[in-house]
Amino acid sequence: MxxxxxxxxxxxxxxxxxxxxxxxxxxxxxxxxxEVEETAPVVGQSSGDFDAFDSGSDEQIVTVRHVAGDDIPVEEMEVAVSATCTDGTKRGRLVDLPVDGQYGHAIGDNNIEGADIFSQKPEYFAESWDLGTLNGESFTAGDKIEFRIKKSDDSVGCTVPQDGTVTVRVIHIPTNAVVIEQELTAE
Structure with a gap:
């Protein structure tokens, strides 16, 4: 058995x-x-402004605010901009952040891809704007990014007409996810 x-x-x-x-x-x-792939940061709320027609000003200032959500390391983000210009739609991108022009006080040549629509004037030459987090380490709730779109001069720049739009997308590079999208109208 x-x-x-x-x-x-x-x-x-x-x-x-x-x-x-x-x-x-x-x-x-x-x-x-x-391993599980990295997830994109979640920005629960954002806001934006586009000041294009201040009296006597030739500046077109775009501001995007991170109101609530996860922190985004600046070196892991890009800012894609699509603007309705008087001579057609132009698309540019701010890359290789934080900015490296004028010792971190301006958008440098290395920071621009696509159409040359961004003003590269250092922030300390203008009283009405600053780069915000574009020259910082982390884009956190309460922070802003700010840049100027230079007005058209031949084939360079972009003059946004009254009621024209600027669409700004903040992209998280490791996941290729759009974490903020703002469509702003010129006022």
Missing amino acids: DRAVAPVVSTILLVAIAVILAATVSMFVFDFGE
């Missing part, structure tokens, strides 16, 4: 080994063991 137990135990052990081996192989084949 002791001899009949040995074949049953060996069969159960053989099946258990086969199941464990199959589970291990399937983890490698189907990448179940892969």
Whole structure:
């Protein structure tokens, strides 16, 4: 009677080994063991302004505020801008942040991709605006980013007409997710 137990135990052990081996192989084949991808920061609330027609001013100032949500490291974000200009829609992008022009006080050549619509004048030459977090380390609740769109001069710049729009998207680079999107109308 002791001899009949040995074949049953060996069969159960053989099946258990086969199941464990199959589970291990399937983890490698189907990448179940892969780490979870990074999730994008969540910005629960944001706001924006576009001051384009202040009396006597040639500045078109765009401001986007982070009102509530996760912090975003500045080096992990880009700002994509699409503007309705008098001569058509132009798209530019602020990259390689924080800004590096004029020792961090202006948007540098390395910070611009696409259409050259951004003013590169240092913030300390203008009383009415500052770069906000574009020259900082982290874009947190309560912070703002601010930049100027330079008015058209031949093929450079963009004059936004009355009631024209500027769409600003803050993009989290590691996840390629748009974390803030503001469509602003020239007033």
